[in-house]
Amino acid sequence: MELLRVKDLCLGYENEIVVKDLNFTIACGDYFCIVGENGSGKSTLVKTLLGLEKQISGEIELLNGLKRNEIGYLPQKTEVNSDFPSSVYEIVLSGFVGSMGFRPFYTKKEKEKAMETMELLGIEDLKDKSYMKLSGGQQQRVLLARALVSSKKLLIVDEPVTGLDVNATFEMYGLIRHLNHNLGVTIVMISHDKVAVDEYANHVLTLGKEVSFR
Amino acid sequence: MMSELSLYFSYPFVRYAFICGVLISMCAALLGVTLVLRRYSFMGDGLSHVAFGALAVSAVLSVTNDLLIVIPVTMITAILLLGLTEKKKIKGDSALAMMSVSAVAVGYILLNVFSTSANISGDVCSSLFGSTSILTLTKQDAVFAFVMTVVVGVLFVLIYNKVFTITFDRNFSKATGVNVGLANLILSVIISIVVVMSMRLVGALLTSAVIIFPALCSMRLFSSFRNVTISSVVIGMISSAFGIVLSILLSTPVGATIVVVDLLIYIAVTVIKK
Numbered sequence: 001m002e003l004l005r006v007k008d009l010c011l012g013y014e015n016e017i018v019v020k021d022l023n024f025t026i027a028c029g030d031y032f033c034i035v036g037e038n039g040s041g042k043s044t045l046v047k048t049l050l051g052l053e054k055q056i057s058g059e060i061e062l063l064n065g066l067k068r069n070e071i072g073y074l075p076q077k078t079e080v081n082s083d084f085p086s087s088v089y090e091i092v093l094s095g096f097v098g099s100m101g102f103r104p105f106y107t108k109k110e111k112e113k114a115m116e117t118m119e120l121l122g123i124e125d126l127k128d129k130s131y132m133k134l135s136g137g138q139q140q141r142v143l144l145a146r147a148l149v150s151s152k153k154l155l156i157v158d159e160p161v162t163g164l165d166v167n168a169t170f171e172m173y174g175l176i177r178h179l180n181h182n183l184g185v186t187i188v189m190i191s192h193d194k195v196a197v198d199e200y201a202n203h204v205l206t207l208g209k210e211v212s213f214r
Numbered sequence: 215m216m217s218e219l220s221l222y223f224s225y226p227f228v229r230y231a232f233i234c235g236v237l238i239s240m241c242a243a244l245l246g247v248t249l250v251l252r253r254y255s256f257m258g259d260g261l262s263h264v265a266f267g268a269l270a271v272s273a274v275l276s277v278t279n280d281l282l283i284v285i286p287v288t289m290i291t292a293i294l295l296l297g298l299t300e301k302k303k304i305k306g307d308s309a310l311a312m313m314s315v316s317a318v319a320v321g322y323i324l325l326n327v328f329s330t331s332a333n334i335s336g337d338v339c340s341s342l343f344g345s346t347s348i349l350t351l352t353k354q355d356a357v358f359a360f361v362m363t364v365v366v367g368v369l370f371v372l373i374y375n376k377v378f379t380i381t382f383d384r385n386f387s388k389a390t391g392v393n394v395g396l397a398n399l400i401l402s403v404i405i406s407i408v409v410v411m412s413m414r415l416v417g418a419l420l421t422s423a424v425i426i427f428p429a430l431c432s433m434r435l436f437s438s439f440r441n442v443t444i445s446s447v448v449i450g451m452i453s454s455a456f457g458i459v460l461s462i463l464l465s466t467p468v469g470a471t472i473v474v475v476d477l478l479i480y481i482a483v484t485v486i487k488k
């Protein structure tokens with residue numbers, strides 16, 4: 001079952017083209033990796049898929065009832081404000097806000113779901129801890145929990161292990177793999193890590209001078 | 215001293231002034247956390263200068279209720295600023311800096327050229343630094359401050375979770391379908407009400423102090439967004455209550471006294487947390 005189809009997509013900023021002629025599809029259950037050197041447009045591509053940037057031309061079709069706000073997102077580390085007074089629980093809960101419409105407060109059910117997600121990712125003990133004071137790996141897990149709370153269908157993770165030590169990297173890959181393999185979450189992951197990509201991905205999109213899709 | 219104080223508080227206008235001052239400071243402190251975290255600390259400052267310009271215009275036009283001009287002008291400025299910086303059309307801080315100094319310059323010229331008041335420098339001084347005493351406030355002013363505080367408080371609580379989500383991570387919010395534009399619009403409305411009210415309390419030059427000081431103190435004390443916000447309101451309340459009482463006892467200017475109390479609290483918090 002296909003979730004997303006990209007046709008002749010051309011990306012960039014203010015008519016400065018970054019990537020052109022992209023064609024690929026993402027299907028339910030995929031572990032889809034995007035690779036390419038720095039500045040090749042990986043983040044731009046996922047931001048365009050998420051509707052944060054406008055494409056220059058081409059089409060992005062969401063298929064089989066997938067909605068824009070049903071895509072969970074773990075942004076690249078450099079784009080998250082890590083110097084922010086907030087508890088872990090507050091951040092995880094904020095994953096629901098996009099689907100709340102005009103309702104101002106979280107429901108009991110949402111709070112329970114947030115707790116379950118934190119347990120799933122092994123961060124339930126950090127619930128009331130300050131996000132600022134966590135290690136890099138813990139912070140990434142909190143953001144992963146927030147992304148999962150917002151959607152269990154399709155998850156886009158942008159360089160999730162950048163800046164993490166070997167153990168934290170291993171754990172992070174393990175968690176994402178678990179979500180994909182055991183819970184059926186479709187994963188789109190940007191990564192530099194050749195080994196991880198070869199091991200986990202069933203599709204790889206390479207950006208840069210040569211664009212390829214397999 | 216206590217008997218002196220209770221004598222003062224037996225006058226209704228002292229009570230009105232006290233109530234207004236405390237309510238306004240609480241509103242300002244409530245917003246402060248969000249503004250500081252968004253790196254918009256300059257906004258209170260800039261908007262109050264624009265409000266000063268608007269105040270000058272309404273003085274020249276001899277409008278009886280100057281709020282009818284000042285609030286809409288400030289509100290439009292706030293909406294434009296949050297909207298334009300959102301679209302990355304302009305850099306918010308430089309645009310606001312430009313607007314605010316121009317507003318002050320034009321306002322001051324207007325006042326000098328057209329004003330019918332005999333005491334221009336006194337008028338200007340009180341809009342820049344707040345009245346030397348806020349004891350001219352009436353029951354109506356107190357009721358107005360109360361209504362505005364309720365409006366600001368209720369609106370803020372309604373958009374609180376959205377404001378948190380957007381302030382922490384704007385891209386994630388947009389991607390997951392948070393209505394960022396609407397939340398920012400409501401936030402701009404609240405900010406402008408608060409800026410105009412604070413300006414009457416402490417004056418245009420000191421407005422940003424009552425907005426950011428309590429937030430900065432609270433961020434040193436607490437680590438969840440909710441606790442920081444609550445603590446900020448409490449600190450705003452305490453500093454204004456002390457500031458107003460001190461200013462009555464020592465006959466010092468109200469606005470400046472509140473800000474000095476804020477500063478002392480900030481220093482105390484910094485020392486304790488070291």
Ligand SMILES: Nc1ncnc2c1ncn2[C@@H]1O[C@H](COP(=O)(O)OP(=O)(O)O)[C@@H](O)[C@H]1O
Binds near residue numbers: 018036040041042043
């Ligand atoms: N907001 C922006 N405005 C203009 N150009 C941008 C913006 N963001 C990224 N770029 C440019 O687009 C190109 C691709 O960036 P990016 O998608 O972040 O690359 P990657 O994630 O693959 O490292 C870079 O040349 C970068 O300078």
Ligand SMILES: [Mg+2]
Binds near residue numbers: 042043044076158
């Ligand atoms: Mg990137």
